[in-house]
Amino acid sequence: MMRCLYLCLIPLLLVASNSCRNNCEVIEISRPRVEYRSNPQGIDQTNPRFSWELNSTDRNKAQSAYQIVVSKDSLDFESDDALVWNSEKVKSNRTNGVLYQGDMLQSGKPYFWKVCAWDEEGKRSQWSKISTWSMGMLKTSNWVANWIGFDYHKDGGDSTRVLTVPQFRTTFSSDKVLQRAVLYISAQGLFEAQINGQPVTEDRFTPGWSDYNKRIYYDTYDVSNLLIKGENCLGVEVANGWYAGRIADIGNRFYGDYPSFKAQLILNYDDGSADTIFTDDHWQARLGPRLSSDIIHGEKFHYGIDDANWSLATYSEEDWTGRAIVMQDPISELAAYPTNHVRVQDTIKPTALYYNSDDLYIVDFGQNFAGVTRIETRVNGGDTVVVNYAEMLNSDSTLYRNNLRGARCSDTIIADESGLISWSPKFTYRGFRYVSIQSSGALNEPSVTGLVMFSNNDRVGEFACSSPLINTINENIIRSINSNMFDIPTDCPQRDERLGWAADADVILTTSAFNSDVLTFYDKWLQSLVHAQSERGYLPSTAPVVRPIISSGWGDAITSVPLKLFHLYGDTNILRGYYPEMKAWVDFLALRTFNWFNTQSTYGDWQHYNDPTSRRTNSIAYFKHSVNNFCEAAYHLGEHNDYRKYKELGEHINEVFNTYQINEAGHTIDSSQTSCLYALAYSLVDSQTQRIVQQQLIDLIEKRDKHLSTGILGTALILDELVKMDSIELAYQLIQNRELPSWGYQIDNGATTIWEKWDGYSRETGMNPDPNNSLNHAALGSVGQWFYTHIAGIQATEPGFKQIRIKPLIGGGLTWASAQYRSIAGKIESHWKIHGDTFLLDVTIPVNTVANVYLPTEKAKSIMVDGEFIQDNDNLILDVKGYIGIPIGSDTYRFRCLRTK
Ligand code: BGC
Secondary structure: OOOEEEOOOOOOOOOHHHOOOOOOOOOEEEEEEEOOEOOOOOEOOOOOEEEEEEEOOOOOOOEEEEEEEEEEOOOOOOOOOOEEEEOOOEEOOOOOOEEOOOOOOOOOOEEEEEEEEEEOOOOEOOOOOOEEEEEOOOOHHHOOOOOEEOOOOHHHOOHHHHHOOEEEEEEEEEOOOEEEEEEEEEEEOEEEEEEOOEEOOOOEOEOOOOOOOOEEEEEEEEOHHHOOOEEEEEEEEEEOHHHHOOEOOOEOOOOOOOOEEEEEEEEEEOOOOEEEEEOOOOOEEEEOOEEEEEOOOEEEEEOOOOOOOOOOOOOOOOOOOEEOEEOOOOOOEEEEOOOOOEEEEEEEOOOEEEEEOOOEEEEEEEEEEEEEEEEEEEEOOOOEEEEEEEOEEOOOOOEEOHHHOOOOOEEEEEOOOOOEEEEOOOOOOEEEEEEEEEEOOOEOOOEEEEEEEEEOOOEOEEEEEOOHHHHHHHHHHHHHHHHOEEOEEOOOOOOOOOOOEHHHHHHHHHHHHHHEOOHHHHHHHHHHHHHOOOOOOOOOOEOOOOOOOOOOOOOOHHHHHHHHHHHHHOOHHHHHHHHHHHHHHHHHHHHHOOOOOOOOOOOOOOOOOOOOOOHHHHHHHHHHHHHHHHHHHHHHHOOHHHHHHHHHHHHHHHHHHHHHOEOOOOOEOOOOHHHHHHHHHOOOOOHHHHHHHHHHHHHHHHHOOOOOOOOHHHHHHHHHHHHHOOOHHHHHHHHHOOOOOOHHHHHHOOOOOOOOOOOOEEOOOEEOOOOOOOOOOOHHHHHHHHHHHHHOOEEEOOHHHOEEEEOOOOOOOOOEEEEEEEEOOEEEEEEEEEEOOEEEEEEEEOOOOEEEEEEOOOOHHHOEEOOEEOOOHHHOEEEOOOEEEEEEOOEEEEEEEEOOO
């Protein structure tokens, strides 16, 4: 039960008199999106979801109704011919997850749309700016293109040839006036497509990683601007990528032996006619200058074979003796890529570059990140340059590469006669801070640039506070999240792993969401988790699946991630979409856990610090956690029978947990911090035992001199549980500790990202020799969400931030904190500072939302809003924990009060 006492049962919004202070301006619409992307091309949702944000300079604004109009092919929203949907005025405050309900959408067609909204007084906004989207290939029969590949076996080819990246090209003429040219392209492998020498996109690692046995993505690009009147050329390189290259430590050819692709370029002319260029066995093919290319290992590039003009129509075709071969169609479904691809997001220059005794240059970027380098230098003609990457240096300043395990993380460049090098690899990446560059001969000092790469999701959050340590932890978290937001949420970007480990993805989700817009990114990943699920409901621990290993806390992501996405983005379609798979997992666990000794915990609380939690505790706790999640989903979806049935199952799990895992004194028998956290966070014990376990947890933390000892599962829970028991100072202490295990220890030992292990490295003894020792692992960074939700105090009390709580937790010696978060409902801001006895708080709440703002005072009379004392105290909410809450509507406010906390 909420421990808040409402002085007034129906709190009226504060300062309503301030409404319309700007002559009642109408609300404005911004960020119109379809399927949560701006102007997406080639989607395949036949009833796509619309969303928008609302802005106003007035106070307490809300949406009472909206209207959407959609036209086909043109900007004409008037004629019946063009209009495919007019929602008419719909009374609703929804601003996202609004489903299209018009005429059947057609393959390949562009659509245009706009939306307007009515405010709470019935005043209508202007129409939004006109936005667009286009449909992809909705039917298999829309594809006329063939899957084509390179004939590696022609001329008795040797086995090394399969590593070489083939190039394909075709020329075509386009003489009429072009209206629109769209390229649809997919690959089993990774493609880069060029038209007339220009890449069709900045996207990298296209078309992304999926379970290729079940689904292959295609991309859609409007390439109208790249075409010229007359002869044109479409060229495509296709690397092995995840499809045929190395996956983790498993080896090559996980999905197939050779890469292949298919492409279809549709040219629509002004006169209404169209041409289609498509892949077939007339395409020219050859092995290109990329002698080998592998995501995990790296690339080898031969300037002597390269010709920058290979995708120009004017290119001499003498070298192109080969022809593509048509491959069999895969049985997997083709689907439109649903999120944002990886791109180069930033370029950074080295902080140090020096020449060492082994005749090699060592480059230090001063920070760990995922990506590659661009190298510009001059060597002797024909010389070979080797570029190696590492996260750490040995004490003799050579690269420490043991923690890369089987990943070579190395590129090789063979110069042509000119000796000029200006190069970066295309189909590989790695996590690194240091680079060594060595030539077979003399090497001029190279100019080196770091190309920082991650999935191109919108940045939505900013956080800072008065503690330099917490700010550095936050920066490290952001670097690790970005480094591991690589088409899928990965565990790490450097060693031969880089997998979508489900627990890692789950624990870091909310922190990621406060930093970037991850809805479509996680939705795509969930699809690969669903693809990994067996008919019996079983789930492995990674998605896409690479090994059939089950573990408590990992497979449970299927119940946890959709629910978290629902809370963050407020779209019930997400919950509805994954509901059957959530249920199948819970049912599977119910069968498997039948005798309660059949445990499925393989990895435990991964990376705990000498504080293990038993397999049985993990298994029972995560079973309960998934049942809780499923019940909550059932509740939100109105599935009452399921809700009741699985609630009962949850009670049964509690009986078992209390019988076997709680001793007579009411303590968890594991006596680990994480076992206590499970009991509390997953509601495994009654309220009396809860108090005992809370004390047990405090004692366990005290026993370690006020340090946590949790791994990736427990760390995600610990601060919130401490807040629930009002141990605020202890929570702040855990964040600000500097000895092992703590984030501060990592930073004091040079961390610029979050490490996999609490003790991954020490300045005294060097790297921890454990082969699982990534220095760029996001999972232990799950504390980052707490910076937003508790230090800045921005919390959703209704899914999708429709109702907000702003409640900064004062403590830890902090004197100010500042955060802004562009939620699905719009921008939320919380900036507070302490001036002696005075507490100041600036808050922004988006249109169409309401909030309760909590101030750390017990003196209601001291509260000022925008420079005036509050007139009407009846609306205040007294919180027993020494805060006073004030209900507000949208707008920006300045609060001031006498601090009693
Ligand atoms: C990964 C982890 C992952 C784990 C399973 C490791 O190798 O890097 O982050 O969750 O395996 O225990």
